[in-house]
Amino acid sequence: MAMKKLSQAELDAAAERSKAQGRATLKLIKETAKDLKDKIDHRKAPMMRFPVRSLQNVSYGTKKGYFEIGKGIKSRTLSVATVKGFAQTVRMMALSKELIETNDFATKRDAYYQSKNWEEAHFDEQAESDTVMDDIEAMFSMRDVSREQLRFIPDEHGGAVAGSLVVLDPDLETGRVERIDCTRFGSGAYSVPSSVEHLSFETDAKFILAIETQGMFQRLQSHKYWQTANCILVSMGGVPTRAVRRFMRRLADDKKLPVYAFVDGDPYGIGNIYRTLKVGSGNAAHISRFFCVPQTRFLGITPDDIEDYELPTHPLKDVDVKRAEDALRNDPFFKAHPRWGEAISKLVRMGVRAEQQALAKHGLNYVWERYLPEKLAHPEKFLP
Amino acid sequence: MAMKKLSQAELDAAAERSKAQGRATLKLIKETAKDLKDKIDHRKAPMMRFPVRSLQNVSYGTKKGYFEIGKGIKSRTLSVATVKGFAQTVRMMALSKELIETNDFATKRDAYYQSKNWEEAHFDEQAESDTVMDDIEAMFSMRDVSREQLRFIPDEHGGAVAGSLVVLDPDLETGRVERIDCTRFGSGAYSVPSSVEHLSFETDAKFILAIETQGMFQRLQSHKYWQTANCILVSMGGVPTRAVRRFMRRLADDKKLPVYAFVDGDPYGIGNIYRTLKVGSGNAAHISRFFCVPQTRFLGITPDDIEDYELPTHPLKDVDVKRAEDALRNDPFFKAHPRWGEAISKLVRMGVRAEQQALAKHGLNYVWERYLPEKLAHPEKFLP
Numbered sequence: 001m002a003m004k005k006l007s008q009a010e011l012d013a014a015a016e017r018s019k020a021q022g023r024a025t026l027k028l029i030k031e032t033a034k035d036l037k038d039k040i041d042h043r044k045a046p047m048m049r050f051p052v053r054s055l056q057n058v059s060y061g062t063k064k065g066y067f068e069i070g071k072g073i074k075s076r077t078l079s080v081a082t083v084k085g086f087a088q089t090v091r092m093m094a095l096s097k098e099l100i101e102t103n104d105f106a107t108k109r110d111a112y113y114q115s116k117n118w119e120e121a122h123f124d125e126q127a128e129s130d131t132v133m134d135d136i137e138a139m140f141s142m143r144d145v146s147r148e149q150l151r152f153i154p155d156e157h158g159g160a161v162a163g164s165l166v167v168l169d170p171d172l173e174t175g176r177v178e179r180i181d182c183t184r185f186g187s188g189a190y191s192v193p194s195s196v197e198h199l200s201f202e203t204d205a206k207f208i209l210a211i212e213t214q215g216m217f218q219r220l221q222s223h224k225y226w227q228t229a230n231c232i233l234v235s236m237g238g239v240p241t242r243a244v245r246r247f248m249r250r251l252a253d254d255k256k257l258p259v260y261a262f263v264d265g266d267p268y269g270i271g272n273i274y275r276t277l278k279v280g281s282g283n284a285a286h287i288s289r290f291f292c293v294p295q296t297r298f299l300g301i302t303p304d305d306i307e308d309y310e311l312p313t314h315p316l317k318d319v320d321v322k323r324a325e326d327a328l329r330n331d332p333f334f335k336a337h338p339r340w341g342e343a344i345s346k347l348v349r350m351g352v353r354a355e356q357q358a359l360a361k362h363g364l365n366y367v368w369e370r371y372l373p374e375k376l377a378h379p380e381k382f383l384p
Numbered sequence: 385m386a387m388k389k390l391s392q393a394e395l396d397a398a399a400e401r402s403k404a405q406g407r408a409t410l411k412l413i414k415e416t417a418k419d420l421k422d423k424i425d426h427r428k429a430p431m432m433r434f435p436v437r438s439l440q441n442v443s444y445g446t447k448k449g450y451f452e453i454g455k456g457i458k459s460r461t462l463s464v465a466t467v468k469g470f471a472q473t474v475r476m477m478a479l480s481k482e483l484i485e486t487n488d489f490a491t492k493r494d495a496y497y498q499s500k501n502w503e504e505a506h507f508d509e510q511a512e513s514d515t516v517m518d519d520i521e522a523m524f525s526m527r528d529v530s531r532e533q534l535r536f537i538p539d540e541h542g543g544a545v546a547g548s549l550v551v552l553d554p555d556l557e558t559g560r561v562e563r564i565d566c567t568r569f570g571s572g573a574y575s576v577p578s579s580v581e582h583l584s585f586e587t588d589a590k591f592i593l594a595i596e597t598q599g600m601f602q603r604l605q606s607h608k609y610w611q612t613a614n615c616i617l618v619s620m621g622g623v624p625t626r627a628v629r630r631f632m633r634r635l636a637d638d639k640k641l642p643v644y645a646f647v648d649g650d651p652y653g654i655g656n657i658y659r660t661l662k663v664g665s666g667n668a669a670h671i672s673r674f675f676c677v678p679q680t681r682f683l684g685i686t687p688d689d690i691e692d693y694e695l696p697t698h699p700l701k702d703v704d705v706k707r708a709e710d711a712l713r714n715d716p717f718f719k720a721h722p723r724w725g726e727a728i729s730k731l732v733r734m735g736v737r738a739e740q741q742a743l744a745k746h747g748l749n750y751v752w753e754r755y756l757p758e759k760l761a762h763p764e765k766f767l768p
Contacts, residue, residue: 117745157598188542188574188576192572193602222556364498
């Protein structure tokens with residue numbers, strides 16, 4: 001496969017970008033800490049500011065393409081009642097600083113156990129340290145710094161990837177860049193690391209296909225559909241983890257690729273998996289700018305597909321109908337797109353849902369021999 | 385890394401083994417079907433036989449090393465009441481035959497939707513087709529054939545793998561063997577496919593380290609611990625899926641490697657994750673022979689570790705104590721190993737549990753700089 005290789009200058013630029021990001025984050029941490037210390041030195045009450053995290057403080061515009069946190073701010077002032085939480089927040093920021101300086105990382109659990117050495121500032125329960133980490137994430141998100149940039153990584157797998165893609169991954173200690181060719185994994189795949197900030201990409205693929213189930217991913221991978229369609233396959237395994245969302249976002253931004261979500265035609269696939277992937281969720285809108293993939297469009301299964309391909313269906317359950325009606329009435333994303341309003345209303349009228357594997361009715365490989373090529377001939381028809 | 389490469393003869397033998405397995409499975413399916421037809425042709429009532437699947441029909445011997453299904457058999461005779469289930473079972477066997485002949489595979493969901501073309505024999509609910517597939521699996525397990533050999537694959541990811549290992553994976557269509565070098569994934573990893581029957585291995589690793597959490601796997605992988613310790617790292621993500629268990633089993637058998645399970649020191653890590661990995665579970669004992677990894681020993685966290693390493697703990701919940709007491713009283717595996725009886729009793733007396741990331745109290749990398757080397761110096765002390 002003739003894939004455009006990154007030049008040494010581009011590789012160096014990518015490595016430099018990663019280092020510059022670390023320096024910028026360090027600078028922000030130091031500024032924040034210095035501001036607190038200055039206030040204390042001048043006998044003023046120091047204060048930390050966080051965005052308000054609720055649906056009331058969220059907006060959606062089709063231009064940005066994802067849920068955006070609003071201007072609502074809450075602040076916490078140092079007092080006798082808040083002194084322990086204050087100290088813990090500062091100590092957690094110091095841990096982040098240390099992680100960046102040593103080029104290491106920590107999960108939420110790691111951070112909780114590290115705190116056992118913080119004497120009076122230690123956490124008694126992980127729920128407490130998780131809250132402090134969430135606060136720090138929210139605080140720094142206002143300055144365009146993600147939790148992963150603070151070197152706090154999720155304790156989740158990152159999904160599986162295969163296809164026309166080379167991932168460039170500099171070693172933590174030596175800096176030597178590993179070239180990972182995702183066309184060379186046989187029936188297996190590339191498992192995305194918990195944090196992807198340090199990766200660069202080479203690809204000549206035309207799009208990213210984000211697949212709901214592992215079974216469907218395995219079918220397309222084993223039959224090398226990525227070669228036929230010149231694309232990159234990503235297995236989400238239900239609602240995608242932070243790492244796999246961030247991976248797709250960075251790849252799609254970097255290589256100007258559209259993302260097509262191939263999920264079940266039901267209120268969960270549409271309202272949870274697809275919506276979360278594309279625009280984020282209400283209570284986590286402060287991190288949408290990092291994790292949403294607004295380039296995503298909906299490839300399938302649509303209510304029209306259920307009719308056109310005569311798919312076997314399941315009746316909608318009460319919880320499905322409730323989810324659908326809630327999306328139509330309250331969700332800023334679906335309310336902004338009349339075509340989605342029509343599609344969801346149609347699904348509710350039909351009273352049924354269809355899984356992506358329902359295409360197997362026409363033969364196990366009908367999905368990539370007929371369905372996907374027919375749909376991909378008209379991406380302009382994809383639901384937004 | 386100087387790793388012994390498989391010779392062409394060995395590669396050919398591996399490919400031939402895979403084909404021979406397919407032929408043997410086809411033969412068994414045809415025999416089973418012919419037996420049914422002969423009975424019908426001679427106007428006798430045909431009958432299918434399945435092992436009884438319950439704890440009462442399970443035995444554990446330390447020699448075999450896993451839960452074995454007993455001799456209890458139930459049979460189902462064709463009658464007016466059973467005719468539909470009978471027809472569906474035969475039709476599902478025909479699907480398996482077709483999958484082997486076309487070198488393809490199907491998930492449970494695929495099989496359910498395929499049945500929509502079986503006219504009178506179609507399934508109305510996936511639960512029905514799942515039951516028929518489970519029956520066929522049980523029936524063929526008595527003849528040493530696994531569900532994966534029947535080409536029914538799980539709809540689950542297969543876990544992440546990194547380290548001193550080359551996986552050899554012949555292409556479904558061309559037969560060309562892909563060599564996948566698991567030392568070359570950077571901070572990412574090799575994602576195991578849903579079915580692993582067709583894989584071969586090259587390795588000079590000394591052991592397989594099976595890790596409970598993705599966060600711990602990421603730490604050991606990013607710091608290239610597999611290089612330091614010359615081992616293969618496997619991320620289980622809780623109770624390991626069928627594919628990852630089968631992967632470790634085949635690798636451990638083939639390369640005569642011990643498997644060390646690095647899990648939390650709590651009744652769940654011991655009684656569910658470790659026990660299931662090593663010896664299987666009661667209601668699935670008919671498949672233990674394929675999926676258990678009896679070579680596994682328990683590397684951590686033990687009740688002694690909690691004391692020796694002064695680990696932070698959580699109090700045992702009622703459900704933990706109940707799980708532990710149940711294991712001591714009823715579980716054939718723990719009852720066969722007095723050392724386990726002592727360890728679990730000690731944990732209950734201490735009234736606490738400790739997670740593997742509790743080692744982070746001593747520093748984030750203490751786990752691979754101190755804990756693992758100290759433990760690995762004395763594998764003979766590992767709990768059985």
